[in-house]
Amino acid sequence: MAKQELLKVxxxxxxxxxxxxFLGRTVNHVKAVDDxxxxxxxGETVSIVGESGCGKSTTGRxxxxxxEPTEGKVxxxxxxxxxxxxxxxxxxxKDLQIIFQDPYASINPRQTVASVLNEAMEIQNxxxxxxxxxxxxxxxxxxxxxxxxxDRFPHEFSGGQRQRIGIARALSVDPKxxxxxxxxxxxxxxxxxxxxxxxxxxxxxxxxxxxxxSHDLGVVRHISDRIIxxxxxxxxxxxxxxxxxxxxxxxxxxxxxSAIPVPDPDKKKERIVLKGDVPSxxxxxxxxxxxxxxxxxxxxxxTEEPKLRTSDLMKEGxxxxxxxxxxxxxxxMQPNY
Amino acid sequence: MTKYIIRRLLQxxxxxxxxxxxxxxxxxxxxxDAAKIIAGEGASDQTVENIRERLGLNDPLYVQYGTFVGNxxxxxxxxxxxxxRPVMDEIGARFWVTFELAFYSTIVAVFLGLIAGIIxxxxxxxxxxVTVMIIALFGLSMPNFWFGLxxxxxxxxxxxxxxxxxxxxxxxxxWGDDWRQVVLPVLTLGTGGAAIIARMTRSxxxxxxxxxYIRTARAKGLTERIVVYRHALKNALIPVVTVVGLEFGGxxxxxxxxxxxxxxxxxxxxxxxxxxxxxxPMVQGTVLVISVLFVVVNLLVDVSYRYLNKRIDLN
Numbered sequence: 303m304a305k306q307e308l309l310k311v312x313x314x315x316x317x318x319x320x321x322x323x324f325l326g327r328t329v330n331h332v333k334a335v336d337d338x339x340x341x342x343x344x345g346e347t348v349s350i351v352g353e354s355g356c357g358k359s360t361t362g363r364x365x366x367x368x369x370e371p372t373e374g375k376v377x378x379x380x381x382x383x384x385x386x387x388x389x390x391x392x393x394x395x396k397d398l399q400i401i402f403q404d405p406y407a408s409i410n411p412r413q414t415v416a417s418v419l420n421e422a423m424e425i426q427n428x429x430x431x432x433x434x435x436x437x438x439x440x441x442x443x444x445x446x447x448x449x450x451x452x453d454r455f456p457h458e459f460s461g462g463q464r465q466r467i468g469i470a471r472a473l474s475v476d477p478k479x480x481x482x483x484x485x486x487x488x489x490x491x492x493x494x495x496x497x498x499x500x501x502x503x504x505x506x507x508x509x510x511x512x513x514x515x516s517h518d519l520g521v522v523r524h525i526s527d528r529i530i531x532x533x534x535x536x537x538x539x540x541x542x543x544x545x546x547x548x549x550x551x552x553x554x555x556x557x558x559x560s561a562i563p564v565p566d567p568d569k570k571k572e573r574i575v576l577k578g579d580v581p582s583x584x585x586x587x588x589x590x591x592x593x594x595x596x597x598x599x600x601x602x603x604x605t606e607e608p609k610l611r612t613s614d615l616m617k618e619g620x621x622x623x624x625x626x627x628x629x630x631x632x633x634x635m636q637p638n639y
Numbered sequence: 640m641t642k643y644i645i646r647r648l649l650q651x652x653x654x655x656x657x658x659x660x661x662x663x664x665x666x667x668x669x670x671x672d673a674a675k676i677i678a679g680e681g682a683s684d685q686t687v688e689n690i691r692e693r694l695g696l697n698d699p700l701y702v703q704y705g706t707f708v709g710n711x712x713x714x715x716x717x718x719x720x721x722x723x724r725p726v727m728d729e730i731g732a733r734f735w736v737t738f739e740l741a742f743y744s745t746i747v748a749v750f751l752g753l754i755a756g757i758i759x760x761x762x763x764x765x766x767x768x769v770t771v772m773i774i775a776l777f778g779l780s781m782p783n784f785w786f787g788l789x790x791x792x793x794x795x796x797x798x799x800x801x802x803x804x805x806x807x808x809x810x811x812x813x814w815g816d817d818w819r820q821v822v823l824p825v826l827t828l829g830t831g832g833a834a835i836i837a838r839m840t841r842s843x844x845x846x847x848x849x850x851x852y853i854r855t856a857r858a859k860g861l862t863e864r865i866v867v868y869r870h871a872l873k874n875a876l877i878p879v880v881t882v883v884g885l886e887f888g889g890x891x892x893x894x895x896x897x898x899x900x901x902x903x904x905x906x907x908x909x910x911x912x913x914x915x916x917x918x919x920p921m922v923q924g925t926v927l928v929i930s931v932l933f934v935v936v937n938l939l940v941d942v943s944y945r946y947l948n949k950r951i952d953l954n
Contacts, residue, residue, distance in 0.1 A: 321764060368854055395860030408851035410870050412947075422859040471855070 305343040307377075308511050309365070309479060312339045314374035314384075316357070316364045320584065333583050334360040336535035337374070342479070347505065347512040349522040351558070352532035355580060358515045359403075361532070362481040365513070366398055367391055378479075396426040399472035403484035405464035409456040415442070415467055416452040419474045426475045441470040444507075445500060462493035466500070473504065481513045486521060498525055519562050523547060528619070531555050534591040535583055537610060541620035549615065551622035553596050553630065590625070597637035598630055644942060651934050658930040662923045663707050667700070669917075676917050677720050711927065717920035721913075726924035729909065734928070736814050737905035740897070741890035743825040748832030749883055755833070756840025756879075761867060763845055772841070778834030787827035787900040794823060812902035824901045828894060832886040839882045843875040850874075877947050884940030891936075892929040 317331040335357040342348045350358040364371040367383060376383040383394060402408035409418060419438045423429055429437055439449035445466040456464055465485065472480050482501065486494040498521065504510060516522050522529060522543075529546045531539040531554065539552040550556045557574040576595045581587050587594050593603040602625055610621040613628050629635045666673055674691040675682070695703055710716065716726040755775060759768045795811040810820045847853065848871050856870045895907030906925055913921035 363854075366858055368857055392860040392862070395858060400855075400858045402851045402855065404851055408855050410852040410856065410874065412873055421861070425860050425862075425865075468855075471859075475859075 305346075307341055308344045308379065309342040309513070310375070310377040311341070311361075311365065312375040312377070314338050314361065314364060314376065315372045316360050316369055317372040318369075330584055333535050333586060335364060336583075336586070338532070338535075338537045339374075340530055340537065340540060342511060342513060344478075344511055345505075345509055346527040347514055347525055348528045348530065349514040349516060349526040350530045350532055351516060351519060351522050353517060353558075353580065355534075355583065356532040357535040357583070358517075358532050359483050362400065362483045362513060362515050366395070366400055366481065368400075392425075396428070396475045397478045398481070399475065399477040399479070400481040400483060401465070401468045401472050401485040404488050405461050405468055406456075406488075408468055409464060409471075411456055414453050414455055415447075415459075415470075418456075418467065418471055419452075422471055422474045428475050437474070441474055444473065444504070445470045446496075462489055462497065465489060465493075465497055469497070469500065469504070473508070476508070477510070479511045479513065481515065483515045484517070485514075487516060487518055494521065501525065519559065531558065534580060534586055536591055537623065538592065539620075539622040540610065541622075542617070545617050545620045549617075549620075551613070551616060551620070551627040551631065552592075552624045553598055554592050555622070590623070598626055598635050599638075600626070640945070643945075647938055647941060651938060654934055655931065658927065658934075659708050659711065660704070662927050662930070663704050665923055665926070666919050669919075673919050676919075707923075716924040716927065719913075719921045720918045721916050721921070726920050729921065730906065730924055730928055733904055733906050733909045736903060737891060737894055737898070737907060740814070740824055740828065740894055740903065740905060741887055743821065744828035744832065744890050744894075745883065745887045747825055747829030748836055748886055751829070751833035752836025753840055753879070755837035757844060757867065757872065759837065759841040760844030760848060760871075760875075763841075763848075768841075771837070775834040775837045778830045779838070781831070783827050783831055784896045784900055786830060787823070787897055790823045790827060791900070814901070814903040814905070820901075824897050824903060827900070828890055828897045832890070835886065836879060836882055839879050840875065843878045844871055847871045847875045873947070877944060880943055880947060881940060884936050884943075888933040888936040891932050 314335055315333070315337055316335040317333050319328040320330045320332060321327065322329040338357075338361065340348070350361060352358050360369065363369045365376050365383070367376075367388075371384045374384060378394065378398065381394070383391060383398075386394070413421070416435070416438050419441060420434055423434050423437065424431070428434075435452075438452055442449055442452060447463060447466055447470070451459075456467065459467065465488075468485075485501075486497050489497060501512065502525065505512065512525070514522065514525055526543045528540070528542050530537055531546070531552065533554050539546065539550065539555045541549075546555065547559065550559055553574075554576075557576050560572060560574040574597075578595050581591070581594055587604075588607075589605045590596070590599070590603040590608050593599040596603065606625070608623040608625045610623045612618075612621050613631075615628065615631055616622070624630070626635055672687075674687050674694065674696055677694075678687045678690050691697055695706055698706075714727055716730075718725050719729055722729065755771050759771045762768050790809075791811045794807075795809040800808060808819070809823045810817060811823070813820045814824070815821075853866060853871055856866045861870075891906070893907070894905060895911055897903070898905045898907040899911070906929065910922065910925040910929075912918070913925060
């Protein structure tokens, strides 16, 4: 299968300055995203998973330059979005859209649905003014709302409906890539399923590519082609869905997967419980960032940072960043809980 | 909407009854006998008794109150003891001066305050922000009688202006004949309000700017200008409007110091003079008029919410 690169992130860093002192000097940085690289191919769904504060949402925002990236490249169809001017970036926003987590907060409460959608089309010059209304109604139908609801205000809709509005808004400019930043986690489970199915249908219909950011592994398993696992601003493992769930290599991924609840009370499963909290991203641990909580950590882990690499046990395209993944898989190392 | 306004108007009735009771009580709570004061020193008991009879002071209180309200509703607030002219006429002559002063001051306050607040919020935590907010703090902390005197010193009396700019020299007193009389009092009164509005706008804007829908607006590719004015400012305006309404009401009743410094014959001075000379009907009249205005301004603010926030369903 000849896969076409759509988005290539290289060495992306996003540091947030911490201001302190009387004159607000920068005293330190929160290293929210610290040197990550990955590629997204056209038509696929890539998910980023990880616990709160691991930098997954920040990654999405940096790609869209909703935060200015500190360093690194974000190549979209060969153009580095990180270095073009803000004005040029505005044109690219047509191709890259985002759906936010909180459907209650992400729509301006003072705009009707129609004006939310119209504004996006107007600024990106998607359609001549006289055709926009018809398109708005069509979009609403596409996402499962009714055309006559176009002139309502956001507060007249439920959470699931609002998320559909958010999706319609993202779709209104015919984007190529949509970043779904926890797009369904604010919805209850039955609505989640509806919205996920809608996203899948739309993907087929419009040949969309998704970057799906989520902490919910069940959702991720359902929707993704490939999965990126992040921990404390770094990618620890990246693989296609099947490999990741069936053959996880990184101890963190294993712990994460063991936390998925299984709806079967009789099934005993080994739960890997990690000790301690995620260290502060202001001053992340040296070496492997996971060493403070990893049951296999050695001195090497504390000093030397592991690079993403593959091993004999892994399929093509599956990479993990751990010094000892072969030994751990072979059972040659004992966990130290 | 009309229904709402009518209902709100009806709701102001209890407030106004409260106000009239308070105003009416003034006459009876202050030390001294109103009739004696009106009659003047050395008046015979008979004269005092006549006056008392004429003013209805011998009637039971509720009758007096009824008469007072009945007359007030018809626009009759009695006659000034000092000048003998109807209170309503005296107030009418002064009212527009104060109204103009308050109105212009509000415009200045809103204009300066909004600009400063928006700049501060958009550039929050920068040197610009800190500078603007320190200036606002000054504006807020400065007693306006002192600031007014400084303005007079600098722009009306001071001799630093070159001859060619003499025409810009402000006049330190009076109102209405000349724009040069207007600028200084309006600045004096407006700056304090501007400072409050600036701080309010800033905090309200900051709250809105952090919202997801602002990020949505940016993600759409809107220009920063549209994001700030169409998306952020409109949503941030509600608390600001409340403050503007209160400021305007406050200016109407509280322009006393400014009017005194600039020798403007407005309502404020009328009230103060009336209090000083124990001109009871006049005090009652001015307090009543100012209170009613305040109620009306607040009603207007409430109604304007409807336009600013579609979520507030007034019915």
